[in-house]
Amino acid sequence: MSSGQFLKDIQGKIANQERLSREDGLALMCHPDLLSIGKLARQVKIQKTGKQVFFNLNFHINLTNVCASRCKFCAFGRDQADEGSYTMTLEEVLKEAEYGVATGATELHIVSALHPALPFDYYVEIIQGCRDKFPSVHLKAFTAVEIDYFSRISGLSLSQVLTRLKEAGLGSLPGGGAEVFSSRVRSQLCPNKATGERWLEVMRTAHGLGLKSNSTMLYGQIETVEERIDHLLTLRQLQDETGGFQSFIPLPFHPENTQIPHLKRTTAYEDLKVMAVSRLLLDNFDHIKAYWIMLGIPVAQLSLAFGADDLDGTVVQEKITHAAGARTAEGITQKELLPLIREAGYIPVERDTLYNTLKVYA
Numbered sequence: 001m002s003s004g005q006f007l008k009d010i011q012g013k014i015a016n017q018e019r020l021s022r023e024d025g026l027a028l029m030c031h032p033d034l035l036s037i038g039k040l041a042r043q044v045k046i047q048k049t050g051k052q053v054f055f056n057l058n059f060h061i062n063l064t065n066v067c068a069s070r071c072k073f074c075a076f077g078r079d080q081a082d083e084g085s086y087t088m089t090l091e092e093v094l095k096e097a098e099y100g101v102a103t104g105a106t107e108l109h110i111v112s113a114l115h116p117a118l119p120f121d122y123y124v125e126i127i128q129g130c131r132d133k134f135p136s137v138h139l140k141a142f143t144a145v146e147i148d149y150f151s152r153i154s155g156l157s158l159s160q161v162l163t164r165l166k167e168a169g170l171g172s173l174p175g176g177g178a179e180v181f182s183s184r185v186r187s188q189l190c191p192n193k194a195t196g197e198r199w200l201e202v203m204r205t206a207h208g209l210g211l212k213s214n215s216t217m218l219y220g221q222i223e224t225v226e227e228r229i230d231h232l233l234t235l236r237q238l239q240d241e242t243g244g245f246q247s248f249i250p251l252p253f254h255p256e257n258t259q260i261p262h263l264k265r266t267t268a269y270e271d272l273k274v275m276a277v278s279r280l281l282l283d284n285f286d287h288i289k290a291y292w293i294m295l296g297i298p299v300a301q302l303s304l305a306f307g308a309d310d311l312d313g314t315v316v317q318e319k320i321t322h323a324a325g326a327r328t329a330e331g332i333t334q335k336e337l338l339p340l341i342r343e344a345g346y347i348p349v350e351r352d353t354l355y356n357t358l359k360v361y362a
């Protein structure tokens with residue numbers, strides 16, 4: 001089949017709301033006509049969320065960078081004795097959170113490393129403390145990898161861990177730690193943390209308990225195109241089962257300061273291709289997020305023409321990607337976000353963590 005006919009077939013499937021296959025995904029990911037693929041992805045974005053593009057006012061807190069896992073793609077984790085290692089007390093967390101809430105944040109985004117000595121109770125107390133002090137702020141916390149780790153250090157089941165955190169005030173899960181589910185990739189890059197199957201089990205359990213989450217894919221490290229597509233299709237399958245994913249967030253790998261610094265940062269072309277193909281394959285996801293911290297603001301803005309409908313949040317202070325050499329600012333103001341969305345021809349909508357509309361900037 002000619003490449004033009006292939007794209008016409010994909011267009012027909014989209015018009016008929018027909019699900020794309022693994023072969024479609026592979027062919028799209030390898031197809032050179034980025035602009036036509038972007039146009040198709042934009043069509044799907046418009047079908048799902050019209051002219052609206054979402055953002056929220058949030059604030060990131062990373063409780064500790066001391067990590068027992070030391071994944072090869074991570075520039076954030078440290079050993080306890082390393083220079084720059086830190087662990088926050090509850091008082092320090094509340095002080096930072098107070099600053100974040102004063103900037104207008106409606107969400108605290110809390111993720112950390114896998115500390116070898118802290119007990120599970122530490123994390124419960126942090127959530128409870130934030131809930132008591134900021135009762136109206138949404139607490140989006142802990143990757144599925146951290147939840148798996150809490151289960152291992154506490155001896156509690158996933159369901160018991162999530163229930164204790166939910167009772168303490170946890171509102172949803174952010175979706176990190178998925179990397180690429182392939183066991184080949186994980187055994188080489190992050191053998192000490194939850195497997196892909198376990199990540200999915202955490203999410204299945206969380207969704208079953210009524211906790212929504214996001215989902216991610218860290219691409220541009222050693223994964224193949226097939227492993228990328230299989231990752232997306234695995235997420236699509238779990239979404240069919242639970243409906244608990246709010247969004248998908250493709251995350252380009254940043255090699256600086258990691259154990260694999262020889263790898264090259266992905267190109268803008270590749271970032272936009274992954275964004276568009278994700279929008280096309282994940283037909284049961286309402287939202288595709290362009291996480292500006294990792295993409296950079298220009299590519300994040302362009303992503304709005306390639307199927308993305310969400311620019312994440314104001315963040316205010318970001319440590320994880322900046323440890324890996326990200327050159328974006330650590331935060332962005334609402335005043336800076338609005339023109340980025342308007343310039344791309346969309347209507348900015350401030351949302352809360354669960355995608356309830358807070359304000360439409362018509």
Ligand code: SF4
Pocket residue numbers: 067068069070071074075076077112113114145190193
């Ligand atoms: S990615 Fe997470 S688990 Fe892996 S080393 Fe970094 S902080 Fe630790």
